[in-house]
Amino acid sequence: MKKKILVANRGEIALRIIRAIQELGHIAVAVYETPDNAALHIRVANEAVWIGDGPRVDYLDIEKIITAAKHYNVDAIHPGYGFLAENPDFAKACEDNDIIFIGPSSQVIRDLGDKVTARRIMAEAGIPMVPGTQNLTAADAGEQEALEFAAKYGYPIMLKATSGGGGRGIRLIENDEQLKAEYPVARAEAKAAFNDDNVYIEKVVIRPKHVEVQIMADRFGTTVHLGTRDCSIQRRNQKLVEIAPSLIKDQSLLDEICDTAVKAARAAKYFNAGTVEFLIDSEMNYYFMEINTRVQVEHTVTEMVTGIDIVRTQIKLALGKKLAFAQDDVQIRGYAIEMRINAEDPQNDFMPEGGKTVSVYRSPGGYGVRLDGFVYQGFTVPEVYDSLLVKLTVHGFSWNETVDRLRRCLKNYNITGPKTTIPFYLNLVNEHDFQQGDFNTSYLDNHPELFDYKVDASEVNKLARLIAEIHQKKENTYAI
Numbered sequence: 001m002k003k004k005i006l007v008a009n010r011g012e013i014a015l016r017i018i019r020a021i022q023e024l025g026h027i028a029v030a031v032y033e034t035p036d037n038a039a040l041h042i043r044v045a046n047e048a049v050w051i052g053d054g055p056r057v058d059y060l061d062i063e064k065i066i067t068a069a070k071h072y073n074v075d076a077i078h079p080g081y082g083f084l085a086e087n088p089d090f091a092k093a094c095e096d097n098d099i100i101f102i103g104p105s106s107q108v109i110r111d112l113g114d115k116v117t118a119r120r121i122m123a124e125a126g127i128p129m130v131p132g133t134q135n136l137t138a139a140d141a142g143e144q145e146a147l148e149f150a151a152k153y154g155y156p157i158m159l160k161a162t163s164g165g166g167g168r169g170i171r172l173i174e175n176d177e178q179l180k181a182e183y184p185v186a187r188a189e190a191k192a193a194f195n196d197d198n199v200y201i202e203k204v205v206i207r208p209k210h211v212e213v214q215i216m217a218d219r220f221g222t223t224v225h226l227g228t229r230d231c232s233i234q235r236r237n238q239k240l241v242e243i244a245p246s247l248i249k250d251q252s253l254l255d256e257i258c259d260t261a262v263k264a265a266r267a268a269k270y271f272n273a274g275t276v277e278f279l280i281d282s283e284m285n286y287y288f289m290e291i292n293t294r295v296q297v298e299h300t301v302t303e304m305v306t307g308i309d310i311v312r313t314q315i316k317l318a319l320g321k322k323l324a325f326a327q328d329d330v331q332i333r334g335y336a337i338e339m340r341i342n343a344e345d346p347q348n349d350f351m352p353e354g355g356k357t358v359s360v361y362r363s364p365g366g367y368g369v370r371l372d373g374f375v376y377q378g379f380t381v382p383e384v385y386d387s388l389l390v391k392l393t394v395h396g397f398s399w400n401e402t403v404d405r406l407r408r409c410l411k412n413y414n415i416t417g418p419k420t421t422i423p424f425y426l427n428l429v430n431e432h433d434f435q436q437g438d439f440n441t442s443y444l445d446n447h448p449e450l451f452d453y454k455v456d457a458s459e460v461n462k463l464a465r466l467i468a469e470i471h472q473k474k475e476n477t478y479a480i
């Protein structure tokens with residue numbers, strides 16, 4: 001039976017989801033704000049609904065999106081990542097209006113979106129985690145609780161917004177003075193950013209690896225994992241490069257972490273796709289960090305190494321199907337690396353380059369190469385959204401082969417107009433520790449030389465001119 005599925009998102013993930021909907025023979029309904037009126041997701045969808053001038057407020061407007069969904073007789077909504085994806089009120093509004101929310105239940109999203117509640121559920125299930133506090137009391141008493149925690153466990157500590165996400169709302173605190181100074185600020189910022197001023201403290205794992213596990217669960221009690229991803233290469237607690245599987249050589253440790261992730265998902269009564277995040281210290285102790293209740297940006301690397309279409313599976317599970325595969329069917333083949341190609345200037349503190357027009361767009365291809373993007377030649381990158389242009393994911397038989405393939409792709413990638421993170425990534429793939437698979441969350445701090453490069457504008461322009469001649473008048477070279 002054909003279903004109508006609304007995609008409550010934009011950019012590359014909207015396109016990714018629309019593709020899966022259409023492959024399944026369903027009807028994809030896009031929504032968009034005015035700054036996105038030239039975006040590809042609108043054109044590729046079967047129907048598109050303008051929801052307002054935005055920016056961002058309409059993509060975040062639960063009432064508007066539910067109204068649109070009802071007006072267009074939508075059966076299900078896929079929230080993607082970001083925007084309303086982890087908003088329990090949105091999932092609840094879908095439930096209350098008999099619209100299938102493609103994700104777990106609103107209650108699960110509410111529980112796990114609150115990091116303190118998530119930690120409590122996981123502690124009860126015996127999942128290992130770093131010591132931490134409950135929500136700190138507002139004002140002076142909370143400061144006192146924080147100081148006592150620090151006295152007991154020692155600095156540094158992590159002061160975290162309970163409702164935080166996307167790498168925001170996390171502060172590394174080194175001493176009492178800093179704690180006293182930043183405690184009220186952290187609360188105020190948490191309130192402003194997440195509409196919840198609760199904060200709590202975690203002991204810091206020093207130079208950890210970030211390893212996460214992809215989970216898929218149906219509503220009939222089957223929960224499987226799709227192996228690990230390493231997302232240690234981060235800037236300001238935000239992921240830049242993601243790898244599947246983790247390069248940790250101790251396979252029995254990785255298996256144990258995956259089994260723990262399944263246990264964590266079961267403890268949370270999880271269904272649909274989710275990600276259980278862990279930190280691993282230098283002694284290979286692992287600690288639960290959080291569960292993300294949605295498709296991740298980096299789901300592509302897992303798809304490449306397992307062959308399983310995560311978004312297709314998400315949709316089928318939400319429509320009531322059982323998982324089509326068991327744990328033993330999931331085989332990890334080779335390695336995959338994803339790089340987030342952002343319209344940002346890495347040499348200027350990753351300053352966004354929105355507002356600029358892509359004058360040349362020339363992408364690499366070939367064996368083991370996957371692109372998830374939404375820009376095309378002539379497209380002006382909106383200033384008002386995030387700066388992700390395209391995710392370059394490559395797959396290879398071995399780690400070395402994958403790195404070689406990635407280097408080749410980055411060299412062949414030509415995006416002219418906005419500055420991008422490509423030249424920075426080219427330095428990264430040529431860096432020794434990266435090539436050895438030796439990195440943790442301090443990697444970028446330890447490699448300032450990666451920011452030292454020159455883009456040879458004359459070469460880029462020469463190529464741009466040549467390509468412009470070839471593509472004369474062909475405005476769109478993006479392959480849908």
Ligand code: ADP
Nearest residue numbers: 158164165166167168202203204205210237441
């Ligand atoms: P978010 O919800 O923003 O993703 P997370 O809790 O997942 O926040 O943390 C994001 C990143 O911050 C982690 O990948 C890690 O690099 C760092 N981090 C978070 N908690 C700790 C901790 N206790 N010790 C060390 N690093 C941490």
Ligand code: ADP
Nearest residue numbers: 307308309310312313316324325326329330331
């Ligand atoms: P389809 O939509 O083609 O009927 P299924 O619902 O059977 O697919 O499975 C959903 C996803 O799981 C697809 O990406 C498919 O490739 C993958 N998959 C199905 N069966 C297996 C299996 N035995 N082993 C590994 N992956 C599988």
Ligand code: MG
Nearest residue numbers: 166167277290
């Ligand atoms: Mg996280």
